[in-house]
Amino acid sequence: xxxxxxxxxxxxxxxxxxxxxxxxxxxxxxxxxxxxxxxxxxxxxxxxxxxxxxxxxxxxxxxxxxxxxxxxxxxxxxxxxxxxxxxxxxxxxxxxxxxxxxxxxxxxxx
Numbered sequence: 001x002x003x004x005x006x007x008x009x010x011x012x013x014x015x016x017x018x019x020x021x022x023x024x025x026x027x028x029x030x031x032x033x034x035x036x037x038x039x040x041x042x043x044x045x046x047x048x049x050x051x052x053x054x055x056x057x058x059x060x061x062x063x064x065x066x067x068x069x070x071x072x073x074x075x076x077x078x079x080x081x082x083x084x085x086x087x088x089x090x091x092x093x094x095x096x097x098x099x100x101x102x103x104x105x106x107x108x109x110x
Contacts, residue, residue: 006102007099010095013105013106014036015031015034019032020038020098021094038101045097047104048099048100052093052096056088059085063080064081
């Protein structure tokens with residue numbers, strides 16, 4: 001259960017107390033509590049893009065489905081979907097990186 005809380009609160013996967021982010025888009029290089037290095041190598045977060053893509057699809061699909069059922073035109077669905085994704089992009093960016101760091105720590109703890 002503490003792993004889930006650490007993910008939701010965007011905390012370090014090792015100690016579950018140190019924050020991963022120092023600002024809206026700025027990450028800490030290391031955990032301020034236990035010293036875990038968050039970005040292990042250049043290009044480390046390429047894998048987080050898969051999480052971001054999956055989260056974006058999961059977030060926008062209900063909107064598309066509801067608008068289709070309500071009979072909206074394709075252009076309206078496209079515009080609303082794009083605006084929604086732009087609005088939630090900062091959340092998707094952060095959450096996908098947090099998920100990637102936690103998954104990587106489970107697979108290859110350091």
